[in-house]
Amino acid sequence: MKFLSNVPTTHKVFAGLVLAVLYALPLFIKSPVMLQIFILIFFYAYLTSSWNFVGGFAGVLPLGHSAFVGLGAYTSTLLYLTYNISPWVGMIAGGIVAVAFGLLIGIPTLKLRGAYFALATIAFAEGLRVLVENIEKLGPFEVRGPKGLLISLVGNSFKDFQFLSKVPYYYIILTMLVLVLILTFFMMRSKVGYYLAAGGEEPEAAEALGIKVSKYKLIAMAISCFLTALGGTFYAQLVLYFYPKSIMGLDMSYEIAFIALIGGRSTILGPVLGAFLLRPVGELTRIYLGDTLPGLHLIIFGLVLIIVMRYQPRGLVEPVSKWLTAIFDRIENRRRA
Amino acid sequence: MALLEVKGVTKQFGGLTAVNNVDMEVQEGQIVGIIGPNGAGKTTLFSCIAGSHVPTKGSIKFNGTEIAGKRPYDICKLGVTRTFQVVKPFANKTVLYNTTVGAFAKTNRLDVAEEKAMEVLKLIDLYDKKDVPAKNLTLPERKRLELARALATEPKLLLLDEVMAGLRPSEVAEMLPVIRKINSVGVSIVIVEHIMQAIMNLSEKVYVINFGKKIAEGDPHKVVAEEEVIKAYLGDEYVANSH
Numbered sequence: 304m305k306f307l308s309n310v311p312t313t314h315k316v317f318a319g320l321v322l323a324v325l326y327a328l329p330l331f332i333k334s335p336v337m338l339q340i341f342i343l344i345f346f347y348a349y350l351t352s353s354w355n356f357v358g359g360f361a362g363v364l365p366l367g368h369s370a371f372v373g374l375g376a377y378t379s380t381l382l383y384l385t386y387n388i389s390p391w392v393g394m395i396a397g398g399i400v401a402v403a404f405g406l407l408i409g410i411p412t413l414k415l416r417g418a419y420f421a422l423a424t425i426a427f428a429e430g431l432r433v434l435v436e437n438i439e440k441l442g443p444f445e446v447r448g449p450k451g452l453l454i455s456l457v458g459n460s461f462k463d464f465q466f467l468s469k470v471p472y473y474y475i476i477l478t479m480l481v482l483v484l485i486l487t488f489f490m491m492r493s494k495v496g497y498y499l500a501a502g503g504e505e506p507e508a509a510e511a512l513g514i515k516v517s518k519y520k521l522i523a524m525a526i527s528c529f530l531t532a533l534g535g536t537f538y539a540q541l542v543l544y545f546y547p548k549s550i551m552g553l554d555m556s557y558e559i560a561f562i563a564l565i566g567g568r569s570t571i572l573g574p575v576l577g578a579f580l581l582r583p584v585g586e587l588t589r590i591y592l593g594d595t596l597p598g599l600h601l602i603i604f605g606l607v608l609i610i611v612m613r614y615q616p617r618g619l620v621e622p623v624s625k626w627l628t629a630i631f632d633r634i635e636n637r638r639r640a
Numbered sequence: 641m642a643l644l645e646v647k648g649v650t651k652q653f654g655g656l657t658a659v660n661n662v663d664m665e666v667q668e669g670q671i672v673g674i675i676g677p678n679g680a681g682k683t684t685l686f687s688c689i690a691g692s693h694v695p696t697k698g699s700i701k702f703n704g705t706e707i708a709g710k711r712p713y714d715i716c717k718l719g720v721t722r723t724f725q726v727v728k729p730f731a732n733k734t735v736l737y738n739t740t741v742g743a744f745a746k747t748n749r750l751d752v753a754e755e756k757a758m759e760v761l762k763l764i765d766l767y768d769k770k771d772v773p774a775k776n777l778t779l780p781e782r783k784r785l786e787l788a789r790a791l792a793t794e795p796k797l798l799l800l801d802e803v804m805a806g807l808r809p810s811e812v813a814e815m816l817p818v819i820r821k822i823n824s825v826g827v828s829i830v831i832v833e834h835i836m837q838a839i840m841n842l843s844e845k846v847y848v849i850n851f852g853k854k855i856a857e858g859d860p861h862k863v864v865a866e867e868e869v870i871k872a873y874l875g876d877e878y879v880a881n882s883h
Binding site for chain 1: 690692711712713716717721722723724728729730731732733737740741742744745748749750753789790793
């Protein structure tokens, strides 16, 4: 545990406590609706953390990540429906497909800066969605265009990635989230992390220091696309029915970006904080106002984003972590005294 | 064999010839200065060596390897690192983080890179600021950080682009021993500078460039007495008066 040696004890204890509470939560929460809300919070925290590798650490703003969610979902589900390949295996295949597409669009676009990269990714995601909507059959695969894919119920089966209760989904996505956060932690403390931060901020200076900026951005893109696609398979198995607009629509891409920007990019906990703050708003407006004002949550997110950018341009994680650190320091001092 | 050998380098931007057929040599262990009036093409020549520009014509050899047209990161890997006239620190990161980025050029391990970075920070007297974010540094400190970062890549040749521009005379006086110290640990240096006091003090040899052309080279004290150089800096009438 040498790598944790410079993390203060109180931080470790706090992280341990939070994890214990989250892992114990399904013992107390029995309502599937509540569990579903938590599952979606973790799901979005997971997607945003995956997005963070490019959108945070590589310093560009991708706005089409739902394309990779869709690629993951479609790949694993088509393999399952056509060849009865377990979604767990299909998940990895989906990741690889997403990496291929990610590199394909990353190579020409990652050199673009600011809004141009964002626009290119939007165009890619929308293009891919329209393409899928127009494909009925692709080789042996029944893509079914805008009608989408339906995974038939087989009851509780780990191999088929299907569970009647929400609890297994809860544990799967929580574990995926914890793993991606651990990966982020290690990435930030590695050469790749340092090089991404340098290349994102001052590309010219970074190159002079021996950093092949475009190569490291592509590495980040590959990691990000792979992880995002795994999330896509999870989502497909959670809802069991999806169509292009529901799984690769731009509102999902925007929501990821909103969560990241409000929570705090290029930090470990920013995406988690953002998801915990924004997802419940999304769920509640959808439950109570979904019929009359669909999409209201995006308007609310937009307003929150404007306010956060005005007063905390680096995201809410900064004041929150300052505040937590102050509390931890007080505890630490009292413990020593 | 010279460490750096520049032969007939020309750089044109459209119709403008910024550097015109310049030859230059740096021996191992030397400090070589490049001087010249504003817009003479010093920084462009520099950028050609460091790989930020591709020369239109000519050859640049480092340690016998042709580097003209290579990308900056490849040239850095070979042992030539530059600093920027307008400093470009990673502003939100600490001094140590900035320097560690440089040190990663020779290792993949964070602990090794951090150790190297601390060694460099001690060498150039920035160690006590290691945990300060770069954006909170004063200008002289930022210039030093620029040096530290470049030095952490363990270059054989360091290209310094006006590291003393904008500094007060007392700050320049503090910078000179730092540059000498870097040279004394075995790093050859090419330095572009406006401040004559600094150049005269440091370099064994200077090249004078005007309108992209080399107009003089040699011992700094002799070179500044040459007619062409006085003309370039002060105008024709001063040459006439001195006769």
